Amino acid sequence: MDDALFPLSPVEVAPGAVHVPGWLGPRAQRALVSRCREWARRSGGMRRHRMPRGGTMSVAMLSLGWYWRPYSYSATLPDGRPAAPFPPLLKRLALRALAAAYGEVPDPAPDYDVALVNFYDTDATMGMHQDRDERDDAPVVSLSLGDACVFRFGGTATRSGPRTDVELRGGDLFVFGGPSRLAYHGVPRTLRGTADPAAGLRSGRLNITIRASGLRRG
Ligand SMILES: O=C(O)CCC(=O)C(=O)O
């Protein structure tokens, strides 16, 4: 975004689902990678959640604003401490992302208040799922850093319907809202060794999704 050489061309993958390749330039990627490290340090690290039906997620996660584990948000961590704060930087980035993807920011602007930071080592994957633990239908804003991945984007009706595979690289933006807000999506693989070393992530992939929880505290 800050050091793009060419005009960005958003690609509409499905109605309301837009991929903006190369949205974050190397400097912005590097800054975000180091913020992710700082957030992980402050919040006691990333964790691989257990799934309610058994098994453990291969992706390591950290949540900001609200604490997420499969499948709900809470204001506190399992040990009773409050969830890590939601960085105002991510709210600003999310609104700029909407402008880049859709050409405008809805009025009133969505109340972004939660972010999940996912770390994929080269073997990590994320199964097809819907992001449906939020009570607000604001678009989900997704930022990718480090290694590229195959991002699988399907329909809203079933996990196994028609889908489009999109390669998400470091610096790419993907926004899904409107009729695609509840689309099934997942990450069947990451592409080892494809990160731009300038972004400061030597191996693996980071993904940040910014969401509006629609939840109120207290
Ligand atoms: O890693 C990605 O690109 C997608 C992450 C995702 O779907 C999620 O955190 O719910």
Ligand SMILES: [Fe+2]
């Ligand atoms: Fe998701």
